[in-house]
Amino acid sequence: METYLGIDVGSVTTKLAVLDGNDELVTYIYLPTQGKPIEMVQQCLKQIKPQLPEDVNIRGVATTGSARYLAGVIVGADLVKNEITSHAVATLQYVPQVQTIIEIGGQDSKIIIVRDGVVTDFGMNTVCAAGTGSFLDHQALRLNMSIEEFARRALDSNTPVRIAGRCTVFAESDMVHKQQMGHRIEDIIYGLCQALVRNYLNNVGLGKEIKPPIVFQGGVAFNQGIVKALQEELGTEVIVLPHHEVMGAIGAALLVHEGMAGSNNGSQFKGFGVSEVKYHTSSFECKACPNHCEIAQLSVGGQALARWGGRCDLWEGSPTS
Amino acid sequence: MRVGIPHMGNVYVAIKAMSNRFGGELIVPPVNNQRALSLGVRYSPEGLCIPFKLTLGNLIEAAEMGADVLLTIGGFGICRLGYYTKIQEQILHDLGYNVRMIQLNVSEKKLPGFLQVFKQLSNGASWPTIISAFRFGLTKLNAMDRIERVVQKVRAVEQIKGTANGLFARAIKAIDNADDYDSLKKIQIDYIEQLTQVPKDNQAQPLLVGITGEFYVVLEPFSNLDVESELGKLGVEVRRRTFISEWTKFSLFLNPLGIDETARIHKAAFPYLKRDVGGDGWESVGEKVLHAKEYDGLIHLAPFTCMPEIVAQNIMPSTKESIPVLTILCDEQLAKPGMLTRLEAFVDLLERKRRASNNKR
Numbered sequence: 001m002e003t004y005l006g007i008d009v010g011s012v013t014t015k016l017a018v019l020d021g022n023d024e025l026v027t028y029i030y031l032p033t034q035g036k037p038i039e040m041v042q043q044c045l046k047q048i049k050p051q052l053p054e055d056v057n058i059r060g061v062a063t064t065g066s067a068r069y070l071a072g073v074i075v076g077a078d079l080v081k082n083e084i085t086s087h088a089v090a091t092l093q094y095v096p097q098v099q100t101i102i103e104i105g106g107q108d109s110k111i112i113i114v115r116d117g118v119v120t121d122f123g124m125n126t127v128c129a130a131g132t133g134s135f136l137d138h139q140a141l142r143l144n145m146s147i148e149e150f151a152r153r154a155l156d157s158n159t160p161v162r163i164a165g166r167c168t169v170f171a172e173s174d175m176v177h178k179q180q181m182g183h184r185i186e187d188i189i190y191g192l193c194q195a196l197v198r199n200y201l202n203n204v205g206l207g208k209e210i211k212p213p214i215v216f217q218g219g220v221a222f223n224q225g226i227v228k229a230l231q232e233e234l235g236t237e238v239i240v241l242p243h244h245e246v247m248g249a250i251g252a253a254l255l256v257h258e259g260m261a262g263s264n265n266g267s268q269f270k271g272f273g274v275s276e277v278k279y280h281t282s283s284f285e286c287k288a289c290p291n292h293c294e295i296a297q298l299s300v301g302g303q304a305l306a307r308w309g310g311r312c313d314l315w316e317g318s319p320t321s
Numbered sequence: 322m323r324v325g326i327p328h329m330g331n332v333y334v335a336i337k338a339m340s341n342r343f344g345g346e347l348i349v350p351p352v353n354n355q356r357a358l359s360l361g362v363r364y365s366p367e368g369l370c371i372p373f374k375l376t377l378g379n380l381i382e383a384a385e386m387g388a389d390v391l392l393t394i395g396g397f398g399i400c401r402l403g404y405y406t407k408i409q410e411q412i413l414h415d416l417g418y419n420v421r422m423i424q425l426n427v428s429e430k431k432l433p434g435f436l437q438v439f440k441q442l443s444n445g446a447s448w449p450t451i452i453s454a455f456r457f458g459l460t461k462l463n464a465m466d467r468i469e470r471v472v473q474k475v476r477a478v479e480q481i482k483g484t485a486n487g488l489f490a491r492a493i494k495a496i497d498n499a500d501d502y503d504s505l506k507k508i509q510i511d512y513i514e515q516l517t518q519v520p521k522d523n524q525a526q527p528l529l530v531g532i533t534g535e536f537y538v539v540l541e542p543f544s545n546l547d548v549e550s551e552l553g554k555l556g557v558e559v560r561r562r563t564f565i566s567e568w569t570k571f572s573l574f575l576n577p578l579g580i581d582e583t584a585r586i587h588k589a590a591f592p593y594l595k596r597d598v599g600g601d602g603w604e605s606v607g608e609k610v611l612h613a614k615e616y617d618g619l620i621h622l623a624p625f626t627c628m629p630e631i632v633a634q635n636i637m638p639s640t641k642e643s644i645p646v647l648t649i650l651c652d653e654q655l656a657k658p659g660m661l662t663r664l665e666a667f668v669d670l671l672e673r674k675r676r677a678s679n680n681k682r
């Protein structure tokens with residue numbers, strides 16, 4: 001069976017998606033990254049292998065997400081693509097007439113504007129990560145409930161309270177204050193959802209023409225409270241696709257399929273065996289100039305595979321020493 | 322009198338040339354680096370822009386090296402720049418550096434004022450010496466900028482990425498060491514020739530991306546994380562209006578004669594913004610309108626908290642001349658991975674847009 005593998009390693013979760021030759025989703029996996037991107041990629045590969053048919057033939061691999069370069073070196077990616085393009089491509093596959101894509105992940109949020117099937121503009125949170133998944137996780141933890149329960153309780157709100165949503169630190173103080181004043185927890189949670197949506201639209205969505213159909217994806221799209229608040233604020237329906245949390249990985253797989261179709265080269269995929277390899281990461285300070293950049297190094301058995309992190313190109317590319 | 326200067330791109334090369342000619346004692350602090358940035362951030366009010374913080378870092382490093390006079394840039398425009406010399410002086414005095422500030426006024430845009438400043442910095446050099454020194458400095462600026470324009474083209478199509486940058490660095494060094502007009506001319510011709518010889522991908526049809534925004538962050542690669550080189554690596558040709566040699570040419574020589582290159586840009590911006598909003602905000606809007614047909618996309622560089630560029634950023638989406646714009650806010654928090662993600666996505670967007678419009682034809 002001819003398949004294409006997309007790997008999306010985000011700040012909070014790691015996603016794998018396998019598509020067949022007709023771009024149909026064969027299977028996918030979604031696990032927390034837990035700050036260990038290498039181990040999680042290995043773990044995901046190990047877990048997805050038994051879900052694939054015996055005769056699986058990986059024809060192309062692409063990585064995306066904030067750890068895309070690292071993941072690309074580990075698995076032997078044929079394509080390393082940024083998450084904005086990956087998300088847009090995946091959404092267009094399922095909703096070809098989409099005009100606006102809202103994506104809120106663990107630590108970033110984006111808006112992608114599409115017209116006539118082509119991305120015309122995008123925005124990504126720049127100087128502030130307020131209102132992304134990590135903050136919601138943190139608040140659920142603080143209220144001693146699971147993120148699922150947190151989302152569900154938001155829907156039971158009758159009179160949501162107004163929470164200051166511009167800065168998460170102040171949002172948290174505001175929530176504590178409202179709790180101490182005796183407001184219902186449901187109203188506070190939904191108030192927070194509204195605040196985060198307002199913050200998203202005023203920052204990431206600033207100056208963007210948000211037209212329907214609107215597709216909402218990323219991990220935060222699991223949160224019914226946020227979905228409801230978005231629909232209320234935008235005054236229109238918001239589509240949440242069945243596999244919205246793995247759209248980045250699906251997009252990467254679609255892109256590598258497209259890319260490999262035009263070339264005769266085989267995939268550089270190192271195989272599922274990489275889940276057994278022991279990778280070693282280390283870092284050092286480069287002393288070549290006064291900048292003293294921190295260079296991160298990935299190695300196997302004492303052999304350096306890749307280096308990152310300099311302001312200049314000194315350590316870029318494949319190491320020579 | 323030991324004169325310290327702040328950095329902006331390669332300007333130090335020109336000032337050094339002038340100073341050598343009029344016999345001044347110049348202290349050039351290390352080019353922008355992490356330490357200068359950390360010092361600047363540590364002693365600056367948080368809400369000030371990255372140009373302030375970086376130049377403050379340079380001035381502190383110059384003072385550490387024994388400078389007792391510091392040359393700064395000032396003006397009386399609408400942005401906060403007008404206060405910067407005074408604030409930096411206060412901070413340096415509070416830190417215990419006994420330094421005197423001499424300010425080049427860039428709002429006045431007058432040659433005699435500039436020359437007067439350099440006269441003050443010389444050890445009593447004669448007017449003819451000052452004028453000839455100034456001319457030599459400008460010639461170095463011109464040479465560097467002419468080479469850089471070629472570099473912007475070569476970066477996009479060179480087969481081995483980084484070749485053009487390497488040549489450019491060597492050219493700057495050679496220009497810095499050049500002592501007379503003849504060798505300057507030779508260096509310029511020689512390096513432009515070498516750049517033309519760089520092995521290139523002849524099949525490539527590079528995208529053309531304009532760079533606009535605030536003067537300092539456009540010209541100081543350290544502050545914009547070398548956005549032009551990164552675009553070059555992605556196979557994009559970069560074009561910009563902002564060059565110091567252009568600025569001096571117009572501000573000091575042609576504007577007094579009534580020739581104003583910004584008039585055209587302001588006219589283009591006029592339907593959307595009718596007045597100067599300080600800094601380069603008006604020009605940013607105008608450049609988008611003016612080049613919407615010529616460029617595939619525009620990168621708008623703005624210092625975080627820069628009022629003029631925030632005004633421009635908010636007006637840009639509403640112009641009917643539509644061209645994709647990516648605004649990058651530059652400050653000490655700007656990190657390379659985040660910037661690269663946006664640049665890659667932006668280039669993908671432009672590429673796919675071009676493909677779609679080619680298919681339509």
